[in-house]
Amino acid sequence: MAHIDKELDTRCLLCPLPVIRAQDAIATMQAGERLRVVATDPGVKNDIPAWCRINGHKVESMDEQDDEIVITIEVEGLGTPAFTDR
Amino acid sequence: MSTQAKAVSLISGGLDSMLATRAIMEQGVHVEGINFFTGFCVEGHTHAIRKKDRQKPKRNNALWVAEQLGIKLHIVDVIEEYKGVLLNPRHGYGQNMNPCLDCKGFMVRKAYEWIQQHGFDFIITGEVMGQRPMSQRKDTMPVVQRESGAGDLLLRPLCAKHLPPTLPEREGWVDRDKLFDFNGRSRKPQMALAKQYGFTDYATPAGGCCFLTDKAYSEKLVDMWRHRSSRDYQLDDIMLLKVGRHLRPRPHFKMIISREEGEGKFLEGYRKQFIHLRSHSHGGPLVLIDGEVNEDDIQLAARIAARYGQGRDADQVEIEVITPDEQHQMLQVRPLAQDEISPEWHI
Numbered sequence: 199m200a201h202i203d204k205e206l207d208t209r210c211l212l213c214p215l216p217v218i219r220a221q222d223a224i225a226t227m228q229a230g231e232r233l234r235v236v237a238t239d240p241g242v243k244n245d246i247p248a249w250c251r252i253n254g255h256k257v258e259s260m261d262e263q264d265d266e267i268v269i270t271i272e273v274e275g276l277g278t279p280a281f282t283d284r
Numbered sequence: 285m286s287t288q289a290k291a292v293s294l295i296s297g298g299l300d301s302m303l304a305t306r307a308i309m310e311q312g313v314h315v316e317g318i319n320f321f322t323g324f325c326v327e328g329h330t331h332a333i334r335k336k337d338r339q340k341p342k343r344n345n346a347l348w349v350a351e352q353l354g355i356k357l358h359i360v361d362v363i364e365e366y367k368g369v370l371l372n373p374r375h376g377y378g379q380n381m382n383p384c385l386d387c388k389g390f391m392v393r394k395a396y397e398w399i400q401q402h403g404f405d406f407i408i409t410g411e412v413m414g415q416r417p418m419s420q421r422k423d424t425m426p427v428v429q430r431e432s433g434a435g436d437l438l439l440r441p442l443c444a445k446h447l448p449p450t451l452p453e454r455e456g457w458v459d460r461d462k463l464f465d466f467n468g469r470s471r472k473p474q475m476a477l478a479k480q481y482g483f484t485d486y487a488t489p490a491g492g493c494c495f496l497t498d499k500a501y502s503e504k505l506v507d508m509w510r511h512r513s514s515r516d517y518q519l520d521d522i523m524l525l526k527v528g529r530h531l532r533p534r535p536h537f538k539m540i541i542s543r544e545e546g547e548g549k550f551l552e553g554y555r556k557q558f559i560h561l562r563s564h565s566h567g568g569p570l571v572l573i574d575g576e577v578n579e580d581d582i583q584l585a586a587r588i589a590a591r592y593g594q595g596r597d598a599d600q601v602e603i604e605v606i607t608p609d610e611q612h613q614m615l616q617v618r619p620l621a622q623d624e625i626s627p628e629w630h631i
Contacts, residue, residue: 210553212523214321214325214347215321215361217359244344245344248343248348249357249359252347253357265549
């Protein structure tokens with residue numbers, strides 16, 4: 199199993215809050231690190247991959263079990279996360 | 285300017301901001317999107333909660349628009365700061381609890397702060413003069429410019445020709461001749477421009493997803509404030525206003541009654557914060573009690589809860605009452621008859 203650098207629990211939050219929390223977490227991470235997001239809003243299945251695509255990060259995996267969605271994101275490229283100086 | 289100009293565009297997820305952004309991108313400006321989450325932009329939330337809607341395809345329209353345009357999108361949580369706008373709007377409310385003019389000024393101000401922090405040159409919005417009764421009128425558009433602090437760094441590409449030239453136009457970062465003169469509530473010019481740009485799929489014209497423009501939602505919000513000691517709110521409060529049937533049988537407490545399984549599951553997430561009721565003998569809703577209640581109130585709430593379950597016509601229904609600290613109490617109650625539920629209890 200790939201090493202996870204940061205875990206983010208967004209259970210019970212509704213979109214776009216899980217996306218915002220992931221965005222803010224990634225802003226503190228380095229390229230190549232991995233963030234694992236746990237969510238319950240099925241909206242994340244579209245929204246987090248969409249956010250990753252437009253901001254240049256990679257969704258490595260997405261699993262769903264017992265109404266929980268677990269998404270692993272690899273942070274790619276420096277300067278791409280929101281709110282970092284370009 | 286020797287380098288490429290950079291603009292941030294307020295992306296709501298609707299067509300107008302999509303068109304305005306594209307119009308400026310066409311002029312060679314580097315554009316990134318910004319979207320502010322106030323807590324009331326809850327279009328997708330009921331879809332996420334209600335079971336019957338869970339299979340419907342869902343998307344965040346702002347993210348979708350950004351992807352179609354090929355730009356980055358920065359989503360900003362402004363829930364706390366937005367309280368000041370909603371609770372004390374300088375320009376008042378619209379038809380419901382929508383402080384549209386203050387809201388627009390607030391968002392442009394936040395965008396203005398953002399461009400200063402990130403080295404961008406100007407701000408774009410998809411506003412169209414005369415389209416909205418509060419924030420998009422000829423006399424209120426300058427108010428947004430002035431009160432946001434953005435001044436002539438705020439460019440509205442879709443109606444720019446009705447307005448004085450802004451700095452990006454005067455400096456030649458954008459060509460004013462290629463901007464537009466849209467005016468009024470007709471959507472035809474936007475539809476035509478969308479066709480020209482090849483946009484065949486876009487969110488409901490006029491975009492937006494603010495529940496403060498919704499009458500029923502606003503009434504629940506006002507009821508909440510009226511029965512609390514202060515006009516304040518937390519994110520959970522405004523989320524719960526979107527869920528379930530709300531009844532206030534007594535001034536000091538209200539009930540939030542799930543209407544289907546998905547809502548029941550969502551409300552379960554709040555069982556550590558509220559007394560909750562569920563039917564044991566029959567199928568029935570999950571019910572939260574918001575307020576300070578005594579034994580008589582709980583009896584009444586249990587009878588109401590029974591009314592909204594499958595045991596509504598039974599002589600007795602067994603209702604379990606569970607406090608946030610997990611104390612359980614089982615009550616045998618007779619469901620209220622339909623005519624015993626006062627219409628005035630419904631919020």
